[in-house]
Amino acid sequence: MDGALRICSGQPPGRGRPGDGRAADHVVRPLPGGWDVTAPDGRRLLIAGEPGSVPQPGAAARPYDVALLDLVASPWQLGDLRQRGLLPPSAVVAAFHLDDRISEPEMARRCRLWGVTLPADGDLLRGPAREATRGPAPPARTLVLGGARSGKSGEAELRLAGEPEVTYLATAAAAGGRSDPDWAQRIAAHRARRPPGWRTVEGVDAAEVLRQSSGAVLVDGIGTWLAGVLDESGAWDLAADEPGGLAGGSPAAATAIDAATDDLIQAWRQAPARIVAVSDEAGSGVVPATRAGRLFRDQLGQLNQRLAAESEEVVLVVAGRILTVAI
Secondary structure, eight states: OOSEEEOSSOOOTTTTOOSOEEETTEEEEEETTEEEEEOTTSOEEEEEOSTTOOOOOOTTOOOOSEEEEOTTTOTHHHHHHHHTTSSOTTOEEEEOSOOTTSOHHHHHHHHHHHTOBOOOTTOEEEOOOTTOOOOSOOOSEEEEEEOTTSSHHHHHHHHTTTOSOEEEEEGGGGGTTSSOHHHHHHHHHHHHHSOTTSEEEESSOHHHHHHHOOSEEEEEOHHHHHHHHHHHHTHHHHHHHSTTGGGGTOHHHHHHHHHHHHHHHHHHHHOSSEEEEEEEOGGGSOOOSSHHHHHHHHHHHHHHHHHHHTOSEEEEEETTEEEEEOO
């Protein structure tokens, strides 16, 4: 590598040659899922071998200067390689093996989220200067809103696919003990699709996690967190039993809810970690038939507004498509 790599046919160097090989004094070594290439000047390239392949450098691998990865097939490999120190901030990462699995505008959007390059055929990728950085920092706080089955959780997870350190705050854990097979199945599905390198925290104080975590935090989601707060305060029973709900005579419950939401907002505002949080857009559905339902809708709507006011980015997910909400 003389400081540049030209992408033309999408064919990797040394393709079809078994064993180690040399191409123009570049040392080409096969590894599971791809190739490891070392240039005469010592700079290094990691390249995915086939569409869908995930290169797997060994434990003793040295950091790479350039990586060509199939990020359509597996965006999570990016965070894993960064976590292992194999893609330092100065590394140039480009999406590779591009085809019709995903539209070009959507791939371009994802590449911007991950801080990687989307090359066109014939583009020239230059090896990084040693002092180079990944580019502009992502938003410190992002609120991802959406209705049921809109794809909001998947979008939130996708946004952090390239992060080397992620804490997944699963706020539904408090409700996990209920005798509801469908609920248990949903939680199991969420757990199964998390990358193995992510740290999962369940059933704890959300505000405290935000204050103590580093790296990035994914909160999924605000609605289940609020449901737990209403449960602990006794608001559900009050809303069901009293004609006026909370307004009918429960200052203690109202105070407890206000204190918990104030604490969450303060932690959200001051957290050292990057945060992406998922919440339900509760105002687009029908009016709930019960006082408890209306209480939850009203409280969640107010909390969403407060979180949005403290966020650098707010997006709405509709049928899997992303709409940026102007701030």
